[in-house]
Amino acid sequence: MARVYNFSPGPSRLPDEVMERARDEFCEYQNTGASLIELSHRGEHFLAVNERAQMLMREVLEIPDDYAVLFVPGGATGQADAVPLNLAAGRTSPCAYLVTGYWSKRAADEGAKYCKPVVVADTADTEYRTLPEQWHEPDDVAYLHYADNETVHGVEFPAPPKAKAPLVSDMSSSIATRKVNIRDYGVIYAGAQKNIGAAGVTVVIVRKDLIRPRAYAPRVWDYARQLKNDSMTNTPPTFQIYILALVMEWIKNKGGVAAMQKQSEQKAEIVYGALDAGFYRCHVCDAAARSRVNIPFFLPDESLLAEFLQGANDAGLIGLKGHIVLGGCRASLYNATTVAAAKALADYLCDFARRRG
Ligand SMILES: *Cc1c(COP(=O)(O)O)cnc(C)c1O
Numbered sequence: 001m002a003r004v005y006n007f008s009p010g011p012s013r014l015p016d017e018v019m020e021r022a023r024d025e026f027c028e029y030q031n032t033g034a035s036l037i038e039l040s041h042r043g044e045h046f047l048a049v050n051e052r053a054q055m056l057m058r059e060v061l062e063i064p065d066d067y068a069v070l071f072v073p074g075g076a077t078g079q080a081d082a083v084p085l086n087l088a089a090g091r092t093s094p095c096a097y098l099v100t101g102y103w104s105k106r107a108a109d110e111g112a113k114y115c116k117p118v119v120v121a122d123t124a125d126t127e128y129r130t131l132p133e134q135w136h137e138p139d140d141v142a143y144l145h146y147a148d149n150e151t152v153h154g155v156e157f158p159a160p161p162k163a164k165a166p167l168v169s170d171m172s173s174s175i176a177t178r179k180v181n182i183r184d185y186g187v188i189y190a191g192a193q194k195n196i197g198a199a200g201v202t203v204v205i206v207r208k209d210l211i212r213p214r215a216y217a218p219r220v221w222d223y224a225r226q227l228k229n230d231s232m233t234n235t236p237p238t239f240q241i242y243i244l245a246l247v248m249e250w251i252k253n254k255g256g257v258a259a260m261q262k263q264s265e266q267k268a269e270i271v272y273g274a275l276d277a278g279f280y281r282c283h284v285c286d287a288a289a290r291s292r293v294n295i296p297f298f299l300p301d302e303s304l305l306a307e308f309l310q311g312a313n314d315a316g317l318i319g320l321k322g323h324i325v326l327g328g329c330r331a332s333l334y335n336a337t338t339v340a341a342a343k344a345l346a347d348y349l350c351d352f353a354r355r356r357g
Contacts, residue, residue: 007319076189095116102153144165146168149293154296187205197243267337270345275349
């Protein structure tokens with residue numbers, strides 16, 4: 001099996017060990033004579049998988065018992081609706097938003113359907129190259145929402161921002177890449193397809209005392225109902241939850257989140273090293289705001305882009321095309337991307353710069 005180095009922003013690379021295990025178990029799951037993908041979500045085999053995914057998430061991310069772990073549909077996009085639906089008290093309820101890029105801006109805009117977003121800081125004037133230093137959080141907000149890592153613009157909070165209200169973190173692109181203290185957060189949400197699995201399941205970690213019955217919330221996004229129903233309010237994405245369990249087990253066996261963090265720092269250093277050497281231009285220059293996970297960058301001349309991407313492709317490096325709002329290129333270095341992949345990318349970057357510089 002020829003596997004390329006994949007720098008896609010998501011869906012993205014899965015660990016080889018996970019792929020191989022899923023392949024070996026795909027057609028027949030544990031002597032059932034059927035694939036897990038064909039089995040009832042109410043049956044013993046899937047129930048065991050669901051429980052294992054929960055337990056492994058709790059163990060690997062060190063999630064305390066007073067936090068619920070929910071598996072829901074709709075992606076992080078859905079959580080931009082689900083968060084205000086569950087945590088705000090209604091359309092006039094003020095909720096604070098930090099806007100530091102594409103995704104946090106979209107969450108604030110979407111929130112306006114269900115609450116009164118108060119944008120307490122917005123770094124648009126720096127073209128989302130920086131993190132806000134200070135802001136005023138009103139006393140009466142239901143929560144403060146931010147994006148831990150801006151996947152498009154490449155800015156990352158190295159530590160949780162200060163908040164008086166419960167902190168809501170979109171960790172779609174950074175979950176399990178860095179050790180965090182779950183107690184710093186009211187809600188953490190993440191689509192699985194970047195660091196912890198495949199598209200189709202969204203993980204929501206929520207402090208239980210924030211969960212209130214919300215009869216008007218769509219039932220699949222009603223935290224109280226999903227908690228009560230063990231995340232099986234509708235047919236869950238059974239295969240994605242199975243993949244999630246395999247990835248969490250892989251992270252655990254690799255040395256846990258601490259090992260992912262160490263590797264993540266190494267990979268970022270290798271790639272930024274090549275990008276900062278002169279030829280390329282990074283979107284984010286401030287080292288304190290730079291993402292370890294998504295690195296948007298530009299060639300000195302856009303007319304080189306097609307040649308750069310084609311050459312990368314020929315060298316077995318895929319997924320480097322930038323997001324449509326920024327253009328240029330982007331390298332995404334999620335958990336399953338190895339240090340060897342980062343080195344191969346750095347070699348290509350240096351080689352291309354030498355040839356075209
Ligand atoms: C990918 C991403 C999203 C959107 O996720 P979907 O699963 O496509 O809904 C939202 N926020 C961040 C930070 C992301 O990286």
